[in-house]
Amino acid sequence: xxxxxxxxxxxxxxxxxxxxxxxxxxxxxxxxxxxxxxxxxxxxxxxxxxxxxxxxxxxxxxxxxxxxxxxxxxxxxxxxxxxxxxxxxxxxxxxxxxxxxxxxxxxxxxxxxxxxxxxxxxxxxxxxxxxxxxxx
Amino acid sequence: xxxxxxxxxxxxxxxxxxxxxxxxxxxxxxxxxxxxxxxxxxxxxxxxxxxxxxxxxxxxxxxxxxxxxxxxxxxxxxxxxxxxxxxxxxxxxxxxxxxxxxxxxxxxxxxxxxxxxxxx
Numbered sequence: 410x411x412x413x414x415x416x417x418x419x420x421x422x423x424x425x426x427x428x429x430x431x432x433x434x435x436x437x438x439x440x441x442x443x444x445x446x447x448x449x450x451x452x453x454x455x456x457x458x459x460x461x462x463x464x465x466x467x468x469x470x471x472x473x474x475x476x477x478x479x480x481x482x483x484x485x486x487x488x489x490x491x492x493x494x495x496x497x498x499x500x501x502x503x504x505x506x507x508x509x510x511x512x513x514x515x516x517x518x519x520x521x522x523x524x525x526x527x528x529x530x531x532x533x534x535x536x537x538x539x540x541x542x543x544x545x
Numbered sequence: 546x547x548x549x550x551x552x553x554x555x556x557x558x559x560x561x562x563x564x565x566x567x568x569x570x571x572x573x574x575x576x577x578x579x580x581x582x583x584x585x586x587x588x589x590x591x592x593x594x595x596x597x598x599x600x601x602x603x604x605x606x607x608x609x610x611x612x613x614x615x616x617x618x619x620x621x622x623x624x625x626x627x628x629x630x631x632x633x634x635x636x637x638x639x640x641x642x643x644x645x646x647x648x649x650x651x652x653x654x655x656x657x658x659x660x661x662x663x664x665x
Contacts, residue, residue: 424574449605449636456572456607506645512619514612517644521608524643 414441416479420459422467422492427459434479441481447545450525451486454540457518458490466492466536486542496535552580555587561663562593563656570605581613585620594626595663599656600633606640618650629659 416434420426431452438448459475467473473493480487505516523529528541556563564587568576587593598614600606614630621628631653633641641647653659 428573446636452605453607453640460574460607460609508648511645511649512615514615517608517611520644521640524639 414481416477418477420463420475420477422463422469422471422473422475424460424463427456427463430459430477431456437479437481438486443486444545447486447542451542454522454525454529454542455488455490457522458488458538458540461518461522462490462492462494462536465497466494468494484544486540486544488540489537490540491537494536496532496537498535499531550583552576553583553587558597558656558660559664561595561597561660562587563597563599563660565599565601566603569602571603571610572605572607574609577607577610577613580610581616584613584617588617588621588624588626594621594624596621596626596628597656597659597663598628598630599659600630600637603637604634606637608640608644611640611644611646614650615646627663629653629663631656631659 414437416430416437418430420430434455435448435452438451443451459477462475463469467475476491478489499519502516502519503510503513505511505513505520510516522538522540526540526542528539530539531537552567554565554567556565564584566580571577571580588596618628629651632655633652638647638652641650641652651662653662
């Protein structure tokens with residue numbers, strides 16, 4: 410029987426649950442023959458997106474969940490990450506690469522997500538993001 | 546000192562304190578907190594005001610971990626010390642260039658270059 414190409418999880422707002430899911434995802438990518446660079450990029454984007462949901466979206470409120478849907482197709486990786494927070498406007502996040510913001514410790518996660526996937530789309534409310542990475 | 550560190554290994558080359566991460570993947574939130582704490586404790590000691598972080602063996606580094614380095618860099622700079630990074634794998638180096646942090650941190654290919662620069 411072939412390995413499942415989908416993962417659906419409702420995670421507690423606990424960073425350790427993010428690590429468990431990422432381990433499962435990486436194993437799925439490895440078995441599906443994804444390259445090392447693609448795996449690094451997906452892992453980076455997913456970790457940042459899920460941790461943003463846990464920390465900034467749900468503010469680590471253990472009553473709130475982060476829902477993660479992952480689908481692997483032959484040529485692409487797709488994920489949707491949704492938290493139960495109030496959302497945010499990605500355009501309002503200060504540019505971490507601006508000289509005056511370089512030494513600030515915020516805004517870098519969103520930038521890294523965008524840098525490592527091919528498509529990154531937030532919903533209107535800003536509490537859900539869809540990521541697509543094409544296989545190299 | 547190094548045996549008391551959970552997340553870091555501390556060595557000495559000439560006058561430079563050389564730090565390596567014990568974890569290959571620096572991503573676990575509690576380990577990152579501990580790593581940040583240990584880095585700040587290290588630079589509280591004036592003997593470590595010339596600090597090199599050698600990324601040998603590090604294959605993953607999250608933005609939360611990068612944030613700890615930003616705090617460290619600011620504190621070292623405030624004390625008049627010097628910090629350099631070396632031995633970053635290309636994909637880890639990309640994290641710094643994508644976020645323009647390669648403008649903030651002095652990054653070398655090899656440890657020997659960093660030691661030379663920090664010894665001046």
